[in-house]
Amino acid sequence: MSRDxxxxxxxxxxxxxxxxxxxxxxxxxxxxKVEERDRSLLRELCYGCARTAPRLQLIAAKLLRKxxxxxxxxxxxxxxxxxxxYTRIPDHAAISAxxxxxxxxxxxxxxxVINGVLRNALRNAEQxxxxxxxxxxxxxxxPAWLQQQIKxxxxxxxxxxxxxxxxxxxxxxxxxxxKISRAEYLQQLDDxxxxxxxxxxxxxxxxxxxxxxxxxxxxxxxxLVSVQDESAQLAALLLAPFEGARVLDACAAPGGKSCHxxxxxxxxxxxxxxxxxxRLVRIEENLQRCGQHAELICxxxxxxxxxxxxxxxxxxxxxxxxSATGVIRRNPDIKLLRRETDIVELATLQSKxxxxxxxxxxxxxxxxxxxxxxxxxENSEVVAAFIADTEDxxxxxxxxxxxxxxxxxxxxxxxxxxxxxxxxxxxxxLLSKAE
Amino acid sequence: MAxxxxxxxxxxxxxxxxxxxxxxxxxxxxxxxxxFETMYDAPGIGLAAIQVHVQERIVVVDISEDGSxxxxxxxxxxxxxxxxxxxxxxxxxxVPGFYETVERPRRVRVKALDRNGEPFAMEAExxxxxxxxxxxxxxxxxxxxxxxSPLKRNRIRSKLEKSQRRRA
Numbered sequence: 392m393s394r395d396x397x398x399x400x401x402x403x404x405x406x407x408x409x410x411x412x413x414x415x416x417x418x419x420x421x422x423x424k425v426e427e428r429d430r431s432l433l434r435e436l437c438y439g440c441a442r443t444a445p446r447l448q449l450i451a452a453k454l455l456r457k458x459x460x461x462x463x464x465x466x467x468x469x470x471x472x473x474x475x476x477y478t479r480i481p482d483h484a485a486i487s488a489x490x491x492x493x494x495x496x497x498x499x500x501x502x503x504v505i506n507g508v509l510r511n512a513l514r515n516a517e518q519x520x521x522x523x524x525x526x527x528x529x530x531x532x533x534p535a536w537l538q539q540q541i542k543x544x545x546x547x548x549x550x551x552x553x554x555x556x557x558x559x560x561x562x563x564x565x566x567x568x569x570k571i572s573r574a575e576y577l578q579q580l581d582d583x584x585x586x587x588x589x590x591x592x593x594x595x596x597x598x599x600x601x602x603x604x605x606x607x608x609x610x611x612x613x614x615l616v617s618v619q620d621e622s623a624q625l626a627a628l629l630l631a632p633f634e635g636a637r638v639l640d641a642c643a644a645p646g647g648k649s650c651h652x653x654x655x656x657x658x659x660x661x662x663x664x665x666x667x668x669x670r671l672v673r674i675e676e677n678l679q680r681c682g683q684h685a686e687l688i689c690x691x692x693x694x695x696x697x698x699x700x701x702x703x704x705x706x707x708x709x710x711x712x713x714s715a716t717g718v719i720r721r722n723p724d725i726k727l728l729r730r731e732t733d734i735v736e737l738a739t740l741q742s743k744x745x746x747x748x749x750x751x752x753x754x755x756x757x758x759x760x761x762x763x764x765x766x767x768x769e770n771s772e773v774v775a776a777f778i779a780d781t782e783d784x785x786x787x788x789x790x791x792x793x794x795x796x797x798x799x800x801x802x803x804x805x806x807x808x809x810x811x812x813x814x815x816x817x818x819x820x821l822l823s824k825a826e
Numbered sequence: 827m828a829x830x831x832x833x834x835x836x837x838x839x840x841x842x843x844x845x846x847x848x849x850x851x852x853x854x855x856x857x858x859x860x861x862f863e864t865m866y867d868a869p870g871i872g873l874a875a876i877q878v879h880v881q882e883r884i885v886v887v888d889i890s891e892d893g894s895x896x897x898x899x900x901x902x903x904x905x906x907x908x909x910x911x912x913x914x915x916x917x918x919x920x921v922p923g924f925y926e927t928v929e930r931p932r933r934v935r936v937k938a939l940d941r942n943g944e945p946f947a948m949e950a951e952x953x954x955x956x957x958x959x960x961x962x963x964x965x966x967x968x969x970x971x972x973x974x975s976p977l978k979r980n981r982i983r984s985k986l987e988k989s990q991r992r993r994a
Binding site: 428487494497499 | 868869870871872873891912913914915916917918919922923925927952953956957960961
């Protein structure tokens with residue numbers, strides 16, 4: 392007998408609701424439990440549920456007299472509502488399969504409530520829609536606190552941001568122009584039958600019309616291209632290390648930006664640092680595939696006494712730990728896992744790392760501060776406060792990149808907002824240290 | 827240990843009836859090990875010897891999440907303890923990609939021999955009861971698709987035949 396894919400999906404969603412891990416960590420293990428042909432459905436159910444959870448949770452709350460105490464029951468309700476609202480699975484099949492999943496998880500006693508909620512959702516769909524459509528959490532599909540923070544920071548762009556966050560992201564490649572030109576690689580894609588176009592701002596970026604498995608990309612294993620969002624590709628462009636420079640990539644995993652820096656300027660001496668050993672393995676794998684070499688350091692960036700050799704760097708890339716609210720479309724579980732209190736805590740950490748690294752930069756050197764957050768608390772506010780406190784620091788972020796305007800100018804640095812069909816949400820500030 | 831090939835519906839060999847094991851030997855213990863390996867690799871939660879083209883009354887089952895509750899049954903016999911009907915959407919490693927609702931008694935007792943030839947008995951309900959009944963059906967040449975309408979069964983048959991031709 393084979394295992395029920397919905398029961399496996401319900402386990403993953405239960406783990407998310409109980410904050411026991413992220414989709415990126417939970418899904419690979421879950422995929423091993425179902426047959427290969429069921430894996431795309433499993434993925435869709437897990438990602439889809441996370442993406443729509445803020446809305447589905449409101450629907451469930453309206454239909455339940457009392458929220459079930461068991462997270463698995465809540466997960467099954469979300470799973471059923473997701474299938475009813477967002478998949479082409481016939482309604483009766485969606486309901487019976489969800490009830491079935493409950494049985495297979497040993498939740499026979501909950502099948503009545505699950506069945507009842509799903510049937511009511513179906514019967515009262517229009518009425519629910521009418522009642523809830525005025526609720527910003529419902530319309531934005533973001534948790535209330537995040538909806539409010541985005542709306543406050545970006546009053547005129549908020550609805551576009553929500554839409555972009557709720558849409559599947561494009562697959563974008565970075566061409567290793569040390570090995571092949573972008574035009575030549577576009578030709579290779581065309582020969583393979585893959586439609587793609589050159590990115591507007593990144594001179595090495597290509598966006599595929601349809602996402603595909605990396606295995607069918609020409610020369611992927613040989614490092615001709617890497618998968619990297621266009622916004623993320625701008626880090627190396629901004630930092631633009633000179634020949635032979637000493638460069639630190641301070642929070643380097645999984646190593647995409649390290650590889651890019653080396654592809655752009657092969658002669659640099661790059662140190663790639665990360666706090667987690669397992670994540671360093673990812674950097675090493677990426678470097679190997681791209682045929683690059685860097686010094687790998689496993690350390691806490693805020694404790695340079697433990698890892699720094701005392702020689703200042705010409706360039707530092709600080710891709711700081713952040714809320715990842717700019718890449719919600721790639722990691723929709725952020726909607727379930729992040730808390731409002733995380734944001735201020737992250738800003739404190741970001742500020743601490745920036746202040747720790749600044750003395751490690753040579754006079755005349757440059758530091759790029761980057762996050763994949765859309766919230767000014769983690770971005771322009773951190774950088775503006777740092778510049779105000781730091782005499783030898785100045786904001787040198789260009790208004791044009793690759794001769795093109797790029798993003799929203801801030802009191803300090805530049806904010807890229809997530810674009811439907813375009814790049815992820817990112818923040819960049821290029822800081823120069825006085826001679 | 828070796829991974830075995832799993833027969834796919836509508837292979838006529840799935841309709842053969844398995845014979846009781848007269849004496850449990852090392853060869854049967856090896857078969858149990860290979861069947862567990864094959865089931866975990868698929869991955870699945872139950873497998874009958876008929877599905878790997880061995881006409882003996884042997885099944886393996888493990889419904890746990892982490893492979894921690896393996897059961898091997900030799901010459902299993904089922905007694906219904908609670909005739910109340912339980913509905914479950916079953917899927918089968920020999921009918922890959924299809925799930926259909928099947929009704930079975932919700933609670934059963936299984937008597938069988940273990941890998942050392944010792945008799946044992948256990949009670950099962952819920953998914954475990956479904957799975958054991960599903961596997962024991964295989965030993966009698968029966969598949970879960972036999973419980974659904976001929977129309978649905980034929981649709982599954984033609985879809986699987988098509989994908990088998992594509993692979994051949």
